[in-house]
Amino acid sequence: MKNNKLAILTNGIIKENPILVLILGTCPFLAVTTQASNAIGMGAAVTFVLLCSNVMISLLRNVISDKVRIPCYIVVIASFVTLVQMVVKAYFSALDTALGLYLPLIVVNCIILGRAEMFANKNGVLDSALDAIGMGVGYLLAMLIMASIREIFGAGTWFGMKIPVLADNNISIMTMAPGGFAVFGLLIAVVNKVSHGKAIKKKDFGCEGCPSAASCGQRGCERVQKEANA
Amino acid sequence: MDFKGLLAIVMAAVLVNNYVLSQFLGICPFLGVSKKLDQATGMSIAVIFVMVLATAVTYPIQYFLLNPNNIAYLQTIVFILVIAALVQLVEIVLKKYIPALHASLGVYLPLITTNCAVLGVCISNVDSYMSGGGFGASFVQALFNAFGSGLGFLLAMVLFAGVRSKVEKANPPECFKGMPITLISAAIVSVSFMGFAGLVDNLLG
Numbered sequence: 001m002k003n004n005k006l007a008i009l010t011n012g013i014i015k016e017n018p019i020l021v022l023i024l025g026t027c028p029f030l031a032v033t034t035q036a037s038n039a040i041g042m043g044a045a046v047t048f049v050l051l052c053s054n055v056m057i058s059l060l061r062n063v064i065s066d067k068v069r070i071p072c073y074i075v076v077i078a079s080f081v082t083l084v085q086m087v088v089k090a091y092f093s094a095l096d097t098a099l100g101l102y103l104p105l106i107v108v109n110c111i112i113l114g115r116a117e118m119f120a121n122k123n124g125v126l127d128s129a130l131d132a133i134g135m136g137v138g139y140l141l142a143m144l145i146m147a148s149i150r151e152i153f154g155a156g157t158w159f160g161m162k163i164p165v166l167a168d169n170n171i172s173i174m175t176m177a178p179g180g181f182a183v184f185g186l187l188i189a190v191v192n193k194v195s196h197g198k199a200i201k202k203k204d205f206g207c208e209g210c211p212s213a214a215s216c217g218q219r220g221c222e223r224v225q226k227e228a229n230a
Numbered sequence: 231m232d233f234k235g236l237l238a239i240v241m242a243a244v245l246v247n248n249y250v251l252s253q254f255l256g257i258c259p260f261l262g263v264s265k266k267l268d269q270a271t272g273m274s275i276a277v278i279f280v281m282v283l284a285t286a287v288t289y290p291i292q293y294f295l296l297n298p299n300n301i302a303y304l305q306t307i308v309f310i311l312v313i314a315a316l317v318q319l320v321e322i323v324l325k326k327y328i329p330a331l332h333a334s335l336g337v338y339l340p341l342i343t344t345n346c347a348v349l350g351v352c353i354s355n356v357d358s359y360m361s362g363g364g365f366g367a368s369f370v371q372a373l374f375n376a377f378g379s380g381l382g383f384l385l386a387m388v389l390f391a392g393v394r395s396k397v398e399k400a401n402p403p404e405c406f407k408g409m410p411i412t413l414i415s416a417a418i419v420s421v422s423f424m425g426f427a428g429l430v431d432n433l434l435g
Binding site: 023026027028030031071074075078079081082085086101104105107108109110173176177178179180181182184185186188189190192193 | 305
């Protein structure tokens with residue numbers, strides 16, 4: 001039993017990493033990873049919302065009728081996002097300007113709705129909380145890796161500290177839009193290489209639960225095919 | 231608002247601040263639906279439609295309901311619910327009265343609810359146009375910005391569908407197949423859009 005709990009926790013960090021394996025929630029991932037400190041802020045915000053919404057939805061899973069579950073989830077998630085927005089505005093105004101539009105957009109981040117639909121409405125409170133923590137930490141770590149690469153090479157700094165040689169020879173395109181796409185592509189390629197292509201197959205998991213599944217760029221997405229044929 | 235100003239707003243939204251390629255909004259459909267040209271076009275037209283409609287509804291809500299009553303902090307909840315309800319409504323209306331249009335766009339409508347570009351355009355319109363001038367002028371600006379953003383999405387999708395049809399036939403290293411090579415070609419398309427920086431200021435400024 002204890003092993004089972006540990007497996008739920010570590011699942012999101014490595015085996016089903018939301019960004020590098022499931023490829024969910026890409027918009028904020030590409031947009032705010034220009035500085036390592038922003039990545040930590042965004043990752044923490046997403047983890048908080050994910051944890052709260054997973055626990056809440058898990059508690060309410062027997063109360064909410066199946067037909068209206070998606071609107072209910074959206075209301076729960078939007079409430080917690082509003083909470084985070086208020087806290088960030090009040091205490092971390094530098095982070096608020098850096099994240100800008102992407103903070104309210106956590107609402108439409110498919111990781112959160114996806115985990116609510118796939119995990120929290122089928123499992124108990126403790127398991128849902130562990131799953132949320134695992135997924136959140138996985139998201140945060142992936143963001144930190146990406147942001148570190150982009151900040152170190154693009155600006156020659158890391159968490160604002162100057163790095164001797166690179167600060168004078170920075171490649172500023174890394175912090176701009178094209179750098180985001182390219183570094184993300186390379187990171188997924190590395191994951192594929194290390195996992196010998198097993199990671200790609202894992203993507204099938206993310207689809208069932210994600211309401212925007214059909215619009216997501218995942219290979220295993222049958223929904224788009226079905227709906228297109230219907 | 232003069233014609234030149236509105237043109238500048240649309241040009242800026244389409245080319246300079248392209249939603250997909252320079253602001254990273256709506257990446258999921260950009261990567262997912264851009265495989266075939268007809269799907270990409272259908273999806274983008276639905277996005278333009280929903281963006282303009284969502285702005286037309288959410289902007290007055292913010293102006294006449296949320297701001298005067300000092301409940302602007304409810305923006306996120308109200309907007310996402312309004313957009314979700316609106317998209318459902320549009321789908322029902324289209325299905326009943328214009329079945330031909332529903333057949334071509336209907337598939338994409340439910341997916342657009344959780345498209346971050348739609349919520350993004352509504353929130354950024356409120357942020358950037360709400361402060362200046364009366365309701366009428368700022369509302370028109372917001373609508374044109376929504377239309378331009380949608381048009382920019384269409385341009386990016388169509389361009390990228392073309393690039394992708396070539397990439398699909400290529401034979402990259404095993405670990406680059408699928409998503410990685412798609413992202414790297416997106417980076418190259420995005421570089422080309424950087425060339426438009428400063429275009430609007432120099433041309434119409």
